[in-house]
Amino acid sequence: MTREFKHIAIIGIGLIGSSIAHAVRKNELADKITGYAKTDATRAKALELCLVDQICSTAADAVSGADLIILCSPVGSYAALSMEIMPALKAGAILTDVGSVKGAVVRDVLPHVPAGVHFIPGHPIAGTEQSGPEAGFAELFLNRWCILTPLADADPRAVERLTAFWRSCGSNVEIMTPEHHDLVLAITSHLPHLIAYNIVSTAADLEQVTSSEVIKYSAGGFRDFTRIAASDPTMWRDVFLNNKDAVLEMLGRFSEDLSALQRAIRWGDGETLFNIFSRSREVRRNIIAAGQDTAAPDFGRGGPKTQ
Numbered sequence: 001m002t003r004e005f006k007h008i009a010i011i012g013i014g015l016i017g018s019s020i021a022h023a024v025r026k027n028e029l030a031d032k033i034t035g036y037a038k039t040d041a042t043r044a045k046a047l048e049l050c051l052v053d054q055i056c057s058t059a060a061d062a063v064s065g066a067d068l069i070i071l072c073s074p075v076g077s078y079a080a081l082s083m084e085i086m087p088a089l090k091a092g093a094i095l096t097d098v099g100s101v102k103g104a105v106v107r108d109v110l111p112h113v114p115a116g117v118h119f120i121p122g123h124p125i126a127g128t129e130q131s132g133p134e135a136g137f138a139e140l141f142l143n144r145w146c147i148l149t150p151l152a153d154a155d156p157r158a159v160e161r162l163t164a165f166w167r168s169c170g171s172n173v174e175i176m177t178p179e180h181h182d183l184v185l186a187i188t189s190h191l192p193h194l195i196a197y198n199i200v201s202t203a204a205d206l207e208q209v210t211s212s213e214v215i216k217y218s219a220g221g222f223r224d225f226t227r228i229a230a231s232d233p234t235m236w237r238d239v240f241l242n243n244k245d246a247v248l249e250m251l252g253r254f255s256e257d258l259s260a261l262q263r264a265i266r267w268g269d270g271e272t273l274f275n276i277f278s279r280s281r282e283v284r285r286n287i288i289a290a291g292q293d294t295a296a297p298d299f300g301r302g303g304p305k306t307q
Contacts, residue, residue: 145171
């Protein structure tokens with residue numbers, strides 16, 4: 001197999017960064033992997049798990065000589081990281097990321113990209129509620145979507161190479177604009193997380209229900225919300241701060257629809273409730289039919305590790 005990249009640098013060794021490293025190892029997508037992590041503990045764990053060939057204490061050292069650089073830290077760190085690494089990037093390198101927002105990434109990274117470096121924002125839509133270098137596994141990206149949002153003047157060959165990389169990791173690849181990405185993800189990912197955080201917080205604050213009862217009598221629906229609400233708080237804080245316009249727009253739509261449900265319940269309008277629930281059930285069936293949900297053990301929760 002022809003390798004598109006000889007040297008890959010992973011900046012941030014959390015769930016996504018470590019899973020990329022596992023996928024690169026398993027599919028032999030590079031000769032060399034370097035990495036950067038802020039803490040000594042994470043750097044030591046990355047070496048212990050054989051995620052990288054070399055772990056660096058500075059991002060600039062990690063990207064030196066790399067053909068592909070992937071930003072895998074929280075999006076709020078991108079501006080500072082970009083200023084640090086840009087002088088160390090070699091001509092012809094591809095710079096991408098895995099952030100859940102794209103407009104803010106373009107805003108924070110693009111001004112620092114030197115001539116000759118190909119900047120192609122990206123977002124693999126895969127993850128679990130786990131975090132840290134131990135959480136990653138190569139199968140995380142299998143049959144999931146990775147969205148690339150190249151800018152209008154992006155080099156087509158660079159986009160092809162990055163597309164081939166993600167397909168080699170097992171992903172399906174879609175191309176769209178940063179603006180459209182942020183609108184789509186606001187409703188499919190960001191708003192559900194916001195609702196989950198809020199529901200769990202509300203339950204924790206109820207004076208009439210003890211915390212032990214919340215845990216003891218959790219039904220399936222609440223358990224699912226707590227799984228989502230267990231996601232990395234740093235990452236999701238940055239997501240909401242950097243995609244606030246799209247999230248607020250979707251939150252407004254959601255609030256209006258919630259008011260309609262409230263009225264239906266208040267006035268005993270069973271027909272409206274049934275119609276809304278039936279339409280929602282059909283959406284769930286379509287997700288299953290599209291292969292975006294499965295009972296397989298590696299679907300987003302602690303699948304088999306590749307080390």
